[in-house]
Amino acid sequence: MEKLKVGVINLGCDKNRIDSEIVISSLSERYNMTNDPKLADIILVNTCGFIESSKQESIDTILEMSEYKKKYKCTVLIATGCLTQRYGAELIELMPELDIMLGVNDYNKLLSSIEDVLLKNIKVQHFNYSDDNINEGQRVLTTGTYSAYIRISEGCDNACTYCAIPNIRGKYRSRKMENIVQEAKDLSDHGCKEIILVAQDTTRYGIDLYGRKTLHTLINKISKISGIEWIRILYCYAEEITDEIINEISLNDKVCKYVDIPIQHISDDILKSMKRKGRKKIITENIRKMRENINGLILRTTLIVGFPGETNEDFEELKQFIKEIKFDKLGVFKYSKEDGTLAALMEDQIPEEVKVEREEELMIMQQSISKELNNIKIGKIYNVLVEDVDGKNYSGRNCEMAPEVDGTFFFESDKVYNKGQFVKVRVTKALEYDLIGVVCNESCE
CATH class of the missing domain: 2.40.50.140 (Nucleic acid-binding proteins)
Known part of the structure; x- marks a missing residue:
């Protein structure tokens, strides 16, 4: 009997991508995989539920795939990930076309859930919340065999007022260093040349397992793996960057001189309202320290505009900071009012048109800065x-x-x-x- 075909659609961040790659590896042991949902007997949508635009994309994708149950081969439609973890009960009512709904800690129930639907013709739902579980396992890379993300921790303890991640993913918990290094070795054995370390906050890696920050030790161990040529670090909190991390980035030839520090804002009033731990002084000081000690440093950041209470003065301070620092890479997000967050209850919500104007203004500024910095690279x-x-x-x-x-x-x-x-x-x-x-x-x- 020919195996059923499964199509997996991944939405959202690189942490979600890792979950999808683990899922694909697990499913491929029992089913044939396809990239064409028209040919799939089973379709799985791994959703994102972080901000309004990503939630809408997830909902639209599920609705689109539900049409495939009418027009093509699909008989089982599955939704997993952050959206289902966050809105499970509501989604069940809104989308009766779904046969299986699993939260972010329930991927281990996927195979048995599919069997329940196929054999018993019942709908299956699991939305377990966990402060302990971390999804680990064999993966099928969707990034090409030469580059791969590795998740070094799960969850977050920072409790920023605009963010729902701790309610979805749980408390911060590091993976064991030996597991991460082994995963990097396995990826290298299959031709991977670039390892990209990700977490909600990579700089705090190890603090729960080893009693101190050990990102620099982890990077050093991965760099000893033959075949790995680039190690890239994303999602570093600027205020958490240590001298040990700076030294490892500076002295280790395999580490890309590229540091992603999502500062979100620079006004102390806004940072305080966001419940961010860093303040302008320490952020500025750590940027200066990194630039002094890391030759050829490339800095990336992300910013939020239109946070509740953001005044014209706050925005002008942010603009001036961008002009002075000249980030090599910069992304801007409009504040999204998210259910279950403290910021959603704050007064002085900013009108959408003001958010749009501020986002466009910053991106125009960054275009000019980026072109200026890129021009310096001509001839290199x-x-x-x-x-x-x-x-x-x-x-x-x-x-x-x-x-x-x-x-x-x-x-x-x-x-x-x-x-x-x-x-x-x-x-x-x-x-x-x-x-x-x-x-x-x-x-x-």
Whole structure:
């Protein structure tokens, strides 16, 4: 008897992607996998429920896939992830087309749930909340075999007033270092060259298991793995960055000199209202310290505009800070009023049109800053990781670019290169976010 086919649609962040990759590995032991939902007997949507736009995308995707039950082969429709964890009971009423709903701690029930639906024709729901469980296991990479995310911890203790993650994912809990290192070794054995460390807060890694921050130790151990050429660190809280982390980034040749510090704002009044631990002084001081000690540092941040009570003065302070610091990479989000968060109950909610104006103003500023910084790179030579090939046209990333959130490095070549291969490329043209270059020959210096 031919195996049933399963299609998995992943939405949301890179932590969600890891969950989906574990799910795909588990499902592929029993079912055939397909990238075409029209051919799938079973469709799973791994949802995001972080902010309003991501919730709407998740709902729209589920509704779209529910149509596949009418038009194509699908007989079992599954929703998992943050949206189902957060709104399970409501979704059941709103979307009767769903056959299985699982929360973020219930992926281990997926196979048995599918069997229950297929054999017993019943609907299945699990929404367990956990401060202990961490999803771990074999994965099927969806990023290409050359690059992979590794989750080093689950949950969050920061309790920012705008964020629902602690209510969804639970308290901060680090994975055992030996498990992470082994996962990196396994990925390397399968051709992975870039490891991207992620968590809700990577800088606090180890504090619950080992009584102190041990991110620098973890990075060092991963760097000893042959085959790993780039180690990238995302989601570092600026106020939590230690001298040990700075030294490891600075001195370890395998660590990308790229630090992602999502500061969210710089006005002390707004940071206090957000219940962020950092304040302008320590954020500024740690940025200065990193730039003084890490040669060629690339800094990325994310900001929230339109938080309740954000005055024109607060916004002007943020604009001035961006002009002074000149972040290499910067993303801006409009504040999203989320159910169950303290910020949703605050007075002085900002009108949507003001949020839009502030977001656009910051992004226009950043375009100019990014173009200015990219122009400095003309003539420089970088190792570029090839990610896409179209005849003689190639695109990829250098060490200064994280996947999906930063720019792209384009070049042409008569010589054939494969995805996952490193190529030396000299920058010949700079755009706002992207770089264009030519392949260096052996005499290229």
